Amino acid sequence: MVRDNADILVIGAGIFGATAAVELSLRGYIVALIDEGVHPHPLAATTDISKVVRMEYGADDQYMEMVEDSIEGFHAWNDRFEEVLYHETGVTMFTREAMVPGGFEFESFETLLRRGHSPERLGPEEITRRFPAWKPGEYVDGFFHAVGGYAESGRVLTHVRKWSEAIGVRRIDGRVAKIDIKKGRVQGVTTSKGQRFMADHVVVAAGSWTPVLVPELASEMKATGHPVFHLAVDEHSPFTPPLFVVFTADVARTGWYGFPHHPVEGVIKIANHGVGVAIDPVHDERAITAANEQSLRQFLSFTFPGLVDAPIVFTRLCLYCDTRDEHLWIDHHPEIEGLTIASGGSGHGFKFAPVLGPLIADAVESIPNAWLEKFRWRKLSPVTSGEEAARYHG
């Protein structure tokens, strides 16, 4: 059964798909956005109580530049959505040894200064005085940067979705089973229920499911699972800004990072930006292990003594769409006309939300955009290593 044409059909209503749909509609296209069931989708990576918004990417200027613009965008979205969903708590990035050249914290600090920002370098005494929840003397160097914080990603996504519908984006409830191609050109999609939707152009923004829909990408990106913990505390003021803000704790060497006490959810979220576990996004169970919890407790024991016994009220194994080099993947398919991929968030894509829509729309329209070079369709090899500076690579 063929349904009426859209100029552009976007598969996946996570933050990549929803922002792309808004921007493409604002540029005058007839846009349809397809995703399945309740929104935001409970298994989507975007569906979460908070995501870190940090400028710090080691020596990488482009990512810092993108987040500089993104933070302006988040402030504008707080106004547009008439709700503070981006919380500028500032960020603390502390290390257990002195910061060294080549290290994530040192290079981030240098890049911030070079780009005119004002991070404050802190030693052990200052860390204890200003952020007393940290175990005294355990972290001896690092910095506080007042610009940055976290965004309530799931709620941001709900607002972006409402915005898309308010400007005429058509929502389709369904799961795409196949992208229909004829003579090397996209025709539309067929859903798992056999419905067909025609479109001149299709954008695949299916997050960690992307290699399922575009199998030729399975050699370049895969789904990896990462543990997330939500802790409860009776007395939350020691874990509330300005005493406790978004943090990374020797993150490139441990993976650990987290958030202050959440004003709505009433929990402290701590997660690990590490290697993760390879997982089948369609069939595998998504559960954290006892080993995950044990390593959390061990981390808390030498970092936040006040949380070491805090009850875990909720856990989640959340999936990255992990490219081999950990850079986003936003480009046309090299062999299929009318097909664009917008994915590869690799565990750090949400913070770009306000700039993602224009970036993806520029790719769809082949408009030159300096930032897109990094995200081009590329051939990576099994020995390609991850380049996201904050990521713990084991």
Ligand SMILES: Cc1cc2nc3c(=O)[nH]c(=O)nc-3n(C[C@H](O)[C@H](O)[C@H](O)COP(=O)(O)OP(=O)(O)OC[C@H]3O[C@@H](n4cnc5c(N)ncnc54)[C@H](O)[C@@H]3O)c2cc1C
């Ligand atoms: C544990 C964890 C922590 C993270 N922390 C941060 C952070 O602190 N800061 C940060 O910037 N980023 C972070 N990220 C990364 C960020 O969440 C992602 O990069 C971003 O949300 C990805 O958005 P997306 O739209 O690509 O994918 P998703 O949000 O996963 O959305 C994909 C959508 O596609 C739909 N879909 C899939 N297949 C189909 C199909 N066949 N038919 C129809 N619909 C389909 C799904 O239902 C889903 O709704 C984190 C990610 C995880 C997992």
